[in-house]
Amino acid sequence: xxKIDYQTLLDNALKSVVREALIHAQFxxxxxxxxxxxxxxxxxxxxxxxxxxxxRYPDIMTIVLQxxxxxLHVSDKEFGVQLTFDGRPFFIRVPFSALVxxxxxxVDFMLSFHPKNVPAADNDMELPLDEKPDTVPDNGRVVSxxxxxxxxxx
Numbered sequence: 796x797x798k799i800d801y802q803t804l805l806d807n808a809l810k811s812v813v814r815e816a817l818i819h820a821q822f823x824x825x826x827x828x829x830x831x832x833x834x835x836x837x838x839x840x841x842x843x844x845x846x847x848x849x850x851r852y853p854d855i856m857t858i859v860l861q862x863x864x865x866x867l868h869v870s871d872k873e874f875g876v877q878l879t880f881d882g883r884p885f886f887i888r889v890p891f892s893a894l895v896x897x898x899x900x901x902v903d904f905m906l907s908f909h910p911k912n913v914p915a916a917d918n919d920m921e922l923p924l925d926e927k928p929d930t931v932p933d934n935g936r937v938v939s940x941x942x943x944x945x946x947x948x949x
Contacts, residue, residue, distance in 0.1 A: 802909055810894060813894065813897045813906065816899070817831075817867065817869045828901040830859060830860060830899065832857055833898075834856070836854065836855055836910055841890035842888065842893050843888035845885050845887075847881075848880060848885075872891060874889055893910060
């Protein structure tokens with residue numbers, strides 16, 4: 796007989812609190828100083844994030860839902876929201892399984908989660924650093940950067 800995994804049961808129950816808070820925000824907005832700090836694993840399966848953010852935050856990232864967010868959509872397994880980074884809007888998607896922490900400082904509320912070590916999302920960031928390409932195609936058009944700079948400055 797297998798043991799009951801109480802930590803997983805507790806995490807799932809607490810994630811339903813996060814889901815309900817996000818659903819409330821989706822339909823009613825956030826008011827009275829309410830704002831959410833949501834920390835998640837950026838490489839967890841199902842996380843959709845622009846590449847430059849995945850590079851900047853290779854393990855975990857915290858987003859803030861307060862004034863400038865749009866298109867918040869919540870489902871049973873994940874939420875998605877449009878946020879502005881570097882002056883441009885981007886849509887991100889976060890499965891609840893990737894959550895690490897949820898805070899609402901306006902009421903001194905915080906939940907912490909223990910995400911399982913799940914396989915990371917497939918992306919170009921998953922290549923081991925010590926691997927090098929097998930070959931570089933030789934098309935006879937190798938150009939020295941010094942030559943390029945000389946031509947450009949003339």
